[in-house]
Amino acid sequence: MKVIVVKSNQDLAEKAYEHIVAVMESKKEVTLGLATGGSPVGIYELFRKNKPRSAHVTTINLDEYIGLAPTHEQSYRQFMNKQLFETVEFKETFVPNGTATDLQKACDDYEEIVAKHPIDLQLLGIGQNGHIAFNEPGTSFTSKTHVVQLTSSTINANSRYFEKEEDVPTTAITMGIGTILKAKEILLIASGKNKAEAIKQMLEGDVTEACPASILREHPNVTIILDEEAASLCGSLKDRQTV
Numbered sequence: 001m002k003v004i005v006v007k008s009n010q011d012l013a014e015k016a017y018e019h020i021v022a023v024m025e026s027k028k029e030v031t032l033g034l035a036t037g038g039s040p041v042g043i044y045e046l047f048r049k050n051k052p053r054s055a056h057v058t059t060i061n062l063d064e065y066i067g068l069a070p071t072h073e074q075s076y077r078q079f080m081n082k083q084l085f086e087t088v089e090f091k092e093t094f095v096p097n098g099t100a101t102d103l104q105k106a107c108d109d110y111e112e113i114v115a116k117h118p119i120d121l122q123l124l125g126i127g128q129n130g131h132i133a134f135n136e137p138g139t140s141f142t143s144k145t146h147v148v149q150l151t152s153s154t155i156n157a158n159s160r161y162f163e164k165e166e167d168v169p170t171t172a173i174t175m176g177i178g179t180i181l182k183a184k185e186i187l188l189i190a191s192g193k194n195k196a197e198a199i200k201q202m203l204e205g206d207v208t209e210a211c212p213a214s215i216l217r218e219h220p221n222v223t224i225i226l227d228e229e230a231a232s233l234c235g236s237l238k239d240r241q242t243v
């Protein structure tokens with residue numbers, strides 16, 4: 001696992017963007033696993049500005065709220081359209097279907113999509129409780145794409161995008177941890193003080209289902225990019241040069 005600590009959120013976005021574009025340029029056909037939320041916004045801004053060659057790239061998103069139509073302002077499909085897909089052209093883009101009548105089938109279909117398009121690089125954020133995608137603490141490390149009940153910590157963190165907390169969906173479809181771990185390479189980004197405890201648990205705590213992100217320590221090809229605040233509680237990063 002490679003850990004890079006940068007000074008600012010802008011530096012983080014630039015480093016992560018360069019990393020992603022290098023993977024996109026490495027092969028004729030590439031699949032990127034993408035995330036929503038605040039963490040990747042700076043990266044997607046660089047995509048919109050630089051418009052890297054991407055017509056050979058398929059994207060597969062991590063998760064979607066259940067009950068929000070793809071056209072709903074707060075759906076993750078809509079987030080991706082606005083942040084990226086309306087400006088940068090990809091070969092194909094996949095986001096789980098949160099309005100499927102048969103949710104189990106939607107999960108199974110998504111698992112098949114991932115199997116058909118093995119992910120070359122998976123971009124991840126991290127929740128304050130250590131979640132990756134919507135895999136909340138306690139989720140099995142071998143889980144596949146499934147329906148989840150969101151925790152109050154996640155609902156509260158995500159309520160900033162909604163008018164009121166009651167409007168945040170309480171369930172979602174998420175790629176499982178086992179699905180995520182199949183990616184050939186993983187890039188996790190985190191910034192800000194509110195992520196510092198989760199980062200400490202991920203890097204220095206036990207590898208345990210109580211901290212879903214901790215399993216990344218056992219994946220063979222992971223890069224973590226942190227800003228100084230997110231890295232601030234990690235004793236093991238104290239002497240590391242900030243880049």
Ligand code: F6R
Pocket residue numbers: 034035036037038039040062063124125126127128131132133134
């Ligand atoms: C989003 C996702 C989540 C977020 C995490 C951090 O697709 O899967 O795991 O990455 O909740 O969210 P932000 O970046 O908003 O702090």
